[in-house]
Every structure is written in C-alpha cells, then in structure tokens.
Amino acid sequence: MFGLFLALCFSLFVLYSASGQEADMLIRQITRTGAAFVLMIAVAQIPPKYFAKASTYLYIIGVILLVLVELFGDISKGAQRWLNLGIVRIQPSEFFKVVMPLSVAAFLAKTALPPKLLHTICSFIIVGIPTVLILMQPDLGTAALVSVAGFICIFIAGLSWWWLIAGAIAGAAALPVIWNFVLHDYQKQRVFTLLDPSSDPLGAGYHIIQSKIAIGSGGLYGKGWLQGSQSQLDFLPEPHTDFIFAVLSEETGLVGFLILISLYCFIIGRCVVITLNARHNFERILCGSFTFTFMFYIFVNIGMVSGILPVVGVPLPLISYGGTAMITLMICFGIMMSIHTHKKVSFFKKDNK
Amino acid sequence: MGKQNRNEELELRVFRSRVFICIGISILMVVILFCNLYYLQIISYQDYKTRSNENSIKVMPVVPPRGIIYDRNLVVLADNAPVYHLVLFPNKQIKTKDTIVELDKLLELNLSEKDISRLLYESKTRKRFSGVELSNFLSEEQIATFAVNSYKYPNAQIVANLKRYYPFADITTHTTGYVSRINQNDVKKLASSGKLENYEGSTEIGKLGIEKFYEDSLHGETGSTKVEVNSHGQVIRTLNYEPPVPGKDLKLTIDIRLQYYAQEIFGHMKGAVVAIDPSNGEILAMYSNPSYDPNPFVRGIRSGEYKRLLDNPGHPLINRATQGGYAPASTVKPLLCVMGLNEKLITTKGNFFGAPYFKLPGSTHQFRDWRAWGHGWMDLYRAIEISADTYFYDLAYRAGINRIHDYLDRYGFGKKTGIDISEESLGINPSRDWKKSRFNQQWHLGDTVPIGIGQGYWTSTLMQLAKAHATLANRGVTRTPHLLKEMVDPTTNEITAYTQEEPEDTLKVTDPQYFEDCRIGMYLVVNGPEGTGRRAFFGAKYKAAGKSGTAQVVSIKQGEKYNAAKLKVEHRDNALFVAYAPFKQPRILVAVILENEGGGSTKAAPVARAMIDKYLLDLYPNGYMGDPNPQVVKFGMGGTVVLQ
Numbered sequence: 001m002f003g004l005f006l007a008l009c010f011s012l013f014v015l016y017s018a019s020g021q022e023a024d025m026l027i028r029q030i031t032r033t034g035a036a037f038v039l040m041i042a043v044a045q046i047p048p049k050y051f052a053k054a055s056t057y058l059y060i061i062g063v064i065l066l067v068l069v070e071l072f073g074d075i076s077k078g079a080q081r082w083l084n085l086g087i088v089r090i091q092p093s094e095f096f097k098v099v100m101p102l103s104v105a106a107f108l109a110k111t112a113l114p115p116k117l118l119h120t121i122c123s124f125i126i127v128g129i130p131t132v133l134i135l136m137q138p139d140l141g142t143a144a145l146v147s148v149a150g151f152i153c154i155f156i157a158g159l160s161w162w163w164l165i166a167g168a169i170a171g172a173a174a175l176p177v178i179w180n181f182v183l184h185d186y187q188k189q190r191v192f193t194l195l196d197p198s199s200d201p202l203g204a205g206y207h208i209i210q211s212k213i214a215i216g217s218g219g220l221y222g223k224g225w226l227q228g229s230q231s232q233l234d235f236l237p238e239p240h241t242d243f244i245f246a247v248l249s250e251e252t253g254l255v256g257f258l259i260l261i262s263l264y265c266f267i268i269g270r271c272v273v274i275t276l277n278a279r280h281n282f283e284r285i286l287c288g289s290f291t292f293t294f295m296f297y298i299f300v301n302i303g304m305v306s307g308i309l310p311v312v313g314v315p316l317p318l319i320s321y322g323g324t325a326m327i328t329l330m331i332c333f334g335i336m337m338s339i340h341t342h343k344k345v346s347f348f349k350k351d352n353k
Numbered sequence: 354m355g356k357q358n359r360n361e362e363l364e365l366r367v368f369r370s371r372v373f374i375c376i377g378i379s380i381l382m383v384v385i386l387f388c389n390l391y392y393l394q395i396i397s398y399q400d401y402k403t404r405s406n407e408n409s410i411k412v413m414p415v416v417p418p419r420g421i422i423y424d425r426n427l428v429v430l431a432d433n434a435p436v437y438h439l440v441l442f443p444n445k446q447i448k449t450k451d452t453i454v455e456l457d458k459l460l461e462l463n464l465s466e467k468d469i470s471r472l473l474y475e476s477k478t479r480k481r482f483s484g485v486e487l488s489n490f491l492s493e494e495q496i497a498t499f500a501v502n503s504y505k506y507p508n509a510q511i512v513a514n515l516k517r518y519y520p521f522a523d524i525t526t527h528t529t530g531y532v533s534r535i536n537q538n539d540v541k542k543l544a545s546s547g548k549l550e551n552y553e554g555s556t557e558i559g560k561l562g563i564e565k566f567y568e569d570s571l572h573g574e575t576g577s578t579k580v581e582v583n584s585h586g587q588v589i590r591t592l593n594y595e596p597p598v599p600g601k602d603l604k605l606t607i608d609i610r611l612q613y614y615a616q617e618i619f620g621h622m623k624g625a626v627v628a629i630d631p632s633n634g635e636i637l638a639m640y641s642n643p644s645y646d647p648n649p650f651v652r653g654i655r656s657g658e659y660k661r662l663l664d665n666p667g668h669p670l671i672n673r674a675t676q677g678g679y680a681p682a683s684t685v686k687p688l689l690c691v692m693g694l695n696e697k698l699i700t701t702k703g704n705f706f707g708a709p710y711f712k713l714p715g716s717t718h719q720f721r722d723w724r725a726w727g728h729g730w731m732d733l734y735r736a737i738e739i740s741a742d743t744y745f746y747d748l749a750y751r752a753g754i755n756r757i758h759d760y761l762d763r764y765g766f767g768k769k770t771g772i773d774i775s776e777e778s779l780g781i782n783p784s785r786d787w788k789k790s791r792f793n794q795q796w797h798l799g800d801t802v803p804i805g806i807g808q809g810y811w812t813s814t815l816m817q818l819a820k821a822h823a824t825l826a827n828r829g830v831t832r833t834p835h836l837l838k839e840m841v842d843p844t845t846n847e848i849t850a851y852t853q854e855e856p857e858d859t860l861k862v863t864d865p866q867y868f869e870d871c872r873i874g875m876y877l878v879v880n881g882p883e884g885t886g887r888r889a890f891f892g893a894k895y896k897a898a899g900k901s902g903t904a905q906v907v908s909i910k911q912g913e914k915y916n917a918a919k920l921k922v923e924h925r926d927n928a929l930f931v932a933y934a935p936f937k938q939p940r941i942l943v944a945v946i947l948e949n950e951g952g953g954s955t956k957a958a959p960v961a962r963a964m965i966d967k968y969l970l971d972l973y974p975n976g977y978m979g980d981p982n983p984q985v986v987k988f989g990m991g992g993t994v995v996l997q
Binding site: 112114152155156157158212213214215216217218219220249253254257261265268272275276281284288291292295296298299302303306307308 | 360364368379387390391394398401405
C-alpha cells in the first residue's frame, strides 16, 4: 500500500508538468485518486469467496453490456466503445479487466489442476467471447489486455506445454489471415509505423518520433521538472495520458525511469508474495493474473512510448491521467488486499480437506 | 470441488513453477525496457538532444481566403483588403499579461480591462501556434514603433492578413450583412456542429445577412503548413504545405445601381423598398433606411459606437424589409379578390353599393370607408381601382376568418418567405387559434372585418408582401425571393446557380382568369380614371399595375377624423405601394413602405415609380417593354382599357 501511495504521489508531479501546469486537472486527479483509494480499501473488506461467487453473474452482465455496445453504443473517435446510460457513460471493456481474471480463476478453481483438456477448452472459450466482442468495437489494445489477463490465469493454472507449443504454431500460421482479414487499416498502419517511423514523419509516425526525441533528449538525469522542451512546447501528443512516460523521461531522464520501475518492482514483488501465500487455487490464480497483467500494462505502455511496440491505447498504470483505468486498477489491488487479509479465515478450508 | 484425485502437492508445484516462469518473463520485460531506454537516453543521447533542440515539427493552420461577394454585374460588394495586425503567440516561458500590458502602452492600443481579460482567456484556450490577435488595423506608425521594439517581445509578431471590407458601406448592410470576430458563442456553435477544427486560425465569422447565411460556402476549408522549428519556436524550414480550399465567390441578384438609387430616393424617410423580378424571385434591390456602416463591426466595434446605433431613434440595425412587421393595408385587396372569386363570394360583374360605412348585422359599430361619403355602385375592378373599403369589409365578413387564414397562408403570410438571409420575421397571419394562444380570447366577427382591408391583427413583412404580389403578378406561380444568383468556385470556375425549391401548387384556383381579373384591377389603379396611383405613374413609358395602401398606426375613435397634423410623427400613417411593370410580362415588382409618411398613393407610389423607371428605362432599357399590339378590353361597368 505504501508503494502504491508513493507511485501515486510521483504521478501527481509528472501530471502537473504533463498537463501544462494546469491546477484544475491536478485537483481532479487528486480527487479521483482519493476516491479510488477509498474504493480499494472498501473492496478489501469483502471476503474473497464472494468474488468467486459473483464472478459468473458479473461475466454474464459484462457480455450483455458488450453486446449492447455493439448494438447501441456511442461512437467516439471512430470506435464504438461507450454505452450511454443517460447519466453515465460506461465502457464495458474496461469492466472486463477485472471480471475476466475473476471468471477464469473461479472456473479453473472448480477443478483439479492442471486442468484437463475439456476444462482448458472451456476456459479458452470464456476468454474468447469477450475478446472477440471487444475486438469488434474495435479496440485492439483492450482486447489484448483482457485476453492476456485471462491467458495468464490459464497459464498459472498449469496449462500444458503442448498447448503452448501448438498455440504458438497455430498463431504463427494464423498471422497472415489476421493481417488480411481482421486488422483494420489504421492498425496495420501502426505496425508499419513501428517498423519505420520515419516513413511517415508527419502522420502516424509523428507521435513515435516526437516521443522518442523527448525520451532520448532526457539523457541520464533529464532536463529537470517542468523543463522538458518537447512536452512543454506541445510537440507531444496526449502528454498527460498515454504518453505521460515520455514527459517523465524527458524531465527526469534514465534516473526517473529507474525510480519508477523500482516502485513498480516493489509493488509487483509484494503482489508476488501475496500470490505465493494465497491458500486456495482461486486466490492464487487471481492474484497471479492481476500481478502479471499489471506488469504487462507497464511493459506495453513504456514499450509503445519508447517505440518498440505499436501504439495502442494503454495508459501507464497509476501514473496516467484518467479515472476509469485508475479505478479498475485499484479494484484489482483491493481484491488482492482482501485475499491477503482474509487468508487466515479461509472459507474454502472444509472443501479442501 | 474436493475431488478424490486431487493432488495438492502437484498443484502447488505446478503453480509455483508457473509463477516463477512469470517472474522470469517480467524480469526479462524490465530488462528489455531498460536496455531500450539506455540505448535512447545514454547511447543516442547526443543525437536526440540535437534533434530536440533543432528539429521539431509543428503544424500551423492556413486560413482560406474568404469568398468575394459580387452584385449581379460583378461589382464587388464585399472584398478582402490587406491589413496588418499584432498577434501574440502565448508561450509558457513569458508572462502573457505583462506583454499585453506593455504592448498596450507602447502602441497605444487602448485596451480596456475587459479586453485584456478576454485576451488572456483566448491565450489559454487557443492552441499554441494559432496566436491571439491583440490588435487589428495597425497604423503605419504603430507598425514602425513595434518594429523598433520587437526584440523585447519575442512572442509577439506583426501578421499581414486579409480583412473583410464593404466598399458600399451602409448601402448594402442589410443585404450582405457582415463578418465579425469569432466569440465564445460562435465557438460553442462551431464545436457542436463539428466545424471548429475548420476554423483553426480563422478570426472572423459571418454574423448577419448573406455573410452568415452562406458562411459555410464563403469560408472554405482551412489548410495547414508543417514546418520544422527549433526549441525556441522559430521556423527553420517548411516540410509540407496543404493549401487551403478558398471560399466560394457569391454573385448576388442585387443590382448595386438600383440599390444605390433607392438610398438616394429615401433620404431621411424611414422605411424599406424591395425590388424583385417576379418571374424568378431574384431580388434586384433590398434597402432599409436608415442603414449603418458594417465596416466597424469587422474591426471590432467600440461600445460607444454600438450604443449610438442602438439608441438611434431610426433603429438602423433593424432590416425593415424582412424584420419589420407592418399592417399591409389596402395593398392586399387584389390578393383577397382572388380568394373571393375562387370561393364564389364575388364575381367580376357583381354590383356592390359602397356606403360610407359597413355595419355588422345587429351591431352599431361603424367600419368606415376611407372616403367619408362612400363610393356608390361598383364592381370588382372599380373596387380595387378606388380601393373601396366597404367592398372588402363585406368580402371579409362573408368569407370568414378560417377561409381568409387559409388563403393568406397560401400566399405566404405568417411564415418565412425563404429568402436567403437569416434575419426574417414571421409577421402574423391571424386565426382563431392564433388569437387564443396570443391573447387567450375568442375570435369575434368584428375581428374579421378589418382583415379585409389589411388592418387589424394582420401584420406582414415587406418581403412577404412582395412575394405574395409577385405570385399574383405571375398569375399564381410562386417564386422564393432570393439574393444569391450563383456560387463560383474560384479554383475550378465551377458555377452553381441558385435553385428554386418553391412548391408549385400553393395557390391553385379553379380558373386562372381570376388572377387576370385582379391584375386588371391593379392596372386600373395606375391607369384608370379614378386610380389611386394614377398621378404617380402619369406619363410612364410602360404600362404598370399597382396598389396603394395607407396603414393606420393608431386606431381612430368612432366619429373622429384622421388629421395628420394633429398626430405625433410616430403615430402617423405608414405609406405603402406595390407596383410591377411591364403589365403583361412583369420584369420588376417594387414594394415600398414608408413609416409615418402618410398616404400610400401620394408618398409611396412616387418611390415605386422612380425605382421602376430607373430599372426599365435607365439600367435595362433593352428588355421587354410591353406588347406592341395592345389589347383593348371592355370591363365591368362599361369602361374600356388598353392592356399592354
């Protein structure tokens, strides 16, 4: 928790710079952070067995919402991701970042591990349905994150290596098909851009070039807080959301990255300990999935900003401006805290005997 | 759960091994990220540092030139004139407020506190490279002063730009309208219609008249230029230039000579004139007097100037041709005759005795005729010619308000004429429902009677009146009055002409002769022995038709006489006249209203005559001037008339 707190404070400093020193934005983010913290602690009070019990219902609700998005969703920035409920607009795909690991873990925990063939297939189907629905929106980034979260569950549960090898071969074989029939043009463009950003310096490559210049010119110690010329002169796109890492790197240099990654490692280390200490398969799988999905987020965001992964809309956990992602993340942490604090009074004990 | 074949040992072992594999992968990810950053920030540091200092791309909007507005003979009515203004590019390193205050002092810009706070607001909301205009129309002296001191203000620049200029000033204001600075309201509207992006860099937007109505076509599409700049924001070179799409040029139907002439005739009289080609709805002139100069609005009108316009007793800001609601008075009598004939309430030959007044059955209230001793026997032609009120009181009484309302609606009263400017009033086409919702009162028979002479609750704009009369002059074919003749794309020279969308069957009558009969009535007004417009059109070289109208502004008590000299100026009658010529195939229709000037036949008719003379004899003398083989028609009570 201390690690989380530190990371969030760090975030506020970077955000202040990234937002163009706008106090309003900072205050909103502080409010959200506070709310998310309270939510996390509230979630931590719920015993884990309720999460397992609720998972099926949550999953079904989630799928229904995704279908509704497909039918009635609001179109924003060319993609249909939002569901307008009158008062609030919700993004059901975000919901699945929590629900997916919950559902898969709950399903797998019902059987002996490692899972049998039938169970493996079933769990893949559980992962597959929402993934396909999110892909249809189209939201490649979230689809990847959600499916990875589900996949990690299956992997931790003891997925046979044969499956992995077969999957890798099938995946390689399917690539041309996906490339030709599944990916939208703009998504293909992003891959091209990644391979050679200078091919389109004014269009799609602009973000990556600017972001790499920002990071590279930061050097070892950075240009100093609020001194980044790239970020302060508005060359960077979305400096306070997905590209916030570029601001951080420009102003604090490699040292800043090391501090940030240390904080992350500390949080992840703590999560791994919770994972290893968990008493029941459901808890183990769930904690493991949350922990490594968190790592995956970090990798994808920093990788995309520093130009080794295609640009997909993934915020930097705990640092980027924005409410939804932060709340989702804090709920995950809340669930893990719950698992940690409730482990002495395990409700699964009699079953496990 | 709790199956017999579970092996917790095995499960835990598998689980642990998998977690360690994940940890391994995570460590690998961190190492990859670190290596990449080490490569970027340590190994390639110099390279990126240089690029950061020298090589950045910024995108600047290129504002398209606004379309030029021409009259029908390609005389420029709205032009783009070069001006120099002072633009501030907000920069986080430099205090914007200090700069504004210093420049204000240095160049004597006379900015008020309000101006400064507006500029500060704009500097925060505008995107970085579009800049905020501190002052437009810099004088040469100001330019020189700034040039000497410019080193102190690296974030301020003098920018040459094109500004709208209206060479005919107050003559065309109510037609062309004007452009003015984009305000927060405009920004909201543009944002909600998704056009805001196209206005990046634009400072002006059409606020009135043609400029507003055809804003989208006149504005064009903003282009962009992508330049390399160093970290201080100075341009090194241009990488890419996306030219803007210039706005379309507009050719209006207005003839500026006729418009100018209208202003000359009006002098100090308040009122308006509309001249239309009834065959196609083209507006040849539309002038409202007094008018005002739109040019100050372009540069940003000062509050004192604006207050003077608002407080002017002549209300120059109102377009009296489309916004003023007036009682149409006797000018509408021929229109009502079409209704009477079509509804079989009257015939052309039916005789009617014109008493001094009309009384409703069972009522003592006298609806007086304009002539105290009445007109004696008359038929339809003479009723129009002498404008006999009692004839039309009786007609209105027998038709009833529902029928009248229906016909007025078909003539276009009480609704927009469809003219291509946004400033248009609806007027009132009275009905039972209208009175109920307006006054919460029942409709009385007594309300119907004055409608017959265009008084009572009925109000109309001059444009509606012109449109309705054009329909009659055209023998039932309605044309939407419009100002746009054609749009020209300046790059391709592609011409898009105005297209009429008026429905064809709004005013269908059982016999087209009804229109002809009412037209003959109007012909007699101008040419007949007793016609009210006879004097004004005496000696005309063409055959015209017309109708006068004198509208009461205040009602006169029972038993009292109208005496202009005793009334306050603003309570005197409004004078109206509608006329068209040549009679057989009209090329021009003129509708005139003069506020508080008295009689339509004495005051307004000469204005209509002058306008028609100017158009037919001076400006376009080679057009159709009437049938060389005139037709002799016998009508009504034994008279004959020569139709040309």
